[in-house]
Amino acid sequence: MAPRSLWTGAVSFGLVNVPVALRSATRDLAPHFNLVDEKTRTRIEIRRVCSKEDKPVDWDEVAHGHEVDGECVMVTDDELSALEPRRTRTIDIEAFVDVAEIDPALYDSTYFVVPVGGEGAARAYRLLAEVMDQAGEAALGRFVLRTREYLAAMRVRDGVITLSTLLFADELRPASALGDARPRRSRPAKKKIDQAVKLIEALGSDFDPTAYEDRHRKQVEQLVKAKRKGQEIETPDEPETPAVASDLMKALEESIAAVRG
Template identity: 40%
Template sequence: MARAIWTGSLSFGLVNVPVGLFSATQEHEVRFHQFESGTSSRIRYKRVNQDTGEEVDYDDIVKGAEVDEGKYVMLTAEELAAVEPGKSRTIDISDFVEASEIDPIYYQKAYYLAPTDDTAKKPYALLARAMEKADRIGIATFVMRDKQYLAAIRPKDGVLILETMYFADEVRDPKKELENLPGRTSSRGKDITMALNLIDALSASWNPKNYRDTYTERVEQLVKAKKKDRVVVTEGDAEEAGEKAVDLLAALQASLERSKDHRPGNTHNLGKLETRKREITDVDLGDLSKADLIGLAKELDIRGRSKMKTDELREAIEGVRNESSRAKSRRAG
């Protein structure tokens, strides 16, 4: 079972519900360690005194706030705790608002709220049901890990979800931060109509299962391939932004034509690549010229193909289709 990363009370008027805060999401990135190049020696980091070079124990470290250039005031954990807002173990709902009024840019990270004991279940369920019926989101503040958070609390299927939020002064003004933003430009009616048609053709119902972290998957494939000393199939080289100037209307028309086979999600191109791998299974690579091999390697997105010799190209392509055959056998088994 998951362990609460924070415990306290959810305050709703004069009602206090004992709750725990649990992470609602988890990232699935590949984690790397650092090594000195050419060795298997791990790189380690230590907390050291910059003047003496000696390592400092964690318990002997205090926080310092810079007040002038090169000048600091030191603050202990006890001093910081003393200035925390009152009821620091309370998530205090102060307002209820409509979800549509909140710009998503303010949201940070999602957590689940759960009652910590049996006595909290009834008021917890009451609050969740009332918020569902009212169709409102609770806005609250609370302190966690020496930081005050603004939070939005919403019900979903009987569970209260807390999303930490940025305060207003933490969201940057794009007009002050970004250059070359377009002004109010006039667009041709035909351009707008074509763009609307393209949006309509690419529209779909939201389903998070349609989308995968294909980059992490390919990194995992790379790790497995390197472990077995095999060739790695990679994405094609990215086109440089601004490489070509294109006619907007022509681009919209071409995009609309391509959208006829649109399927929701970001993984349908992976299926096309697998299909092409299967198609080349019976090709006799010995009968192909180097130019043909480079063309085939390009279709299979084999990186570094332009620098490979003829035998290296054959070996790389053979490695790809062997891997495809093994994957097919595993699926069949």
């Protein structure tokens, strides 16, 4: 079943507007569990309760409070609504950048961008996709989804334009935030670097995403099937963390030999 449209509008490229819709390009395949009572196997209800008065709170009594220096500052729905970004129906392309310049850590959610509105929109869409594909660059733009403005990068994948929302730069913690846990910067001996490079080259291959699968998801599915059949499950011991190699050069040489073998 095709994913439903989450947003409709237009991609604005100069004076060209391409009517499009956004559809989710990802899906959640992870097994999900309900919280249930162990005795009755019925679902547990989660209720809104005031922690001070220990009584249920109706929705019309729920308000927004933001804690600042131990003080709860109350904000109304109307005040928040007044700050919502201006709702638009366009994804305004502001710049084209080299995809390699975008830090992968900034990528968030991904959507398909599909044409809507007939053959005229389809022609404009195909032109935009072809131009972007030939340029080999990502189109950066902004758009409003629900009540939030997003920065987004659009690229062509398998002939279809995809849009990935991006985190803003200040949403990524800098490495300095690690404090004392940040590894010290010291250059290893050249011989060790050369051996490590050889190991990387020996393990080198073209990236094929279909070659990797979610092994944990399959294990959970097999566990549920086994439990349904009444099979007893043995819980394995907690694995030990491997120790650091006492002789790093020897470990590198043996690793290279094992890969090549």
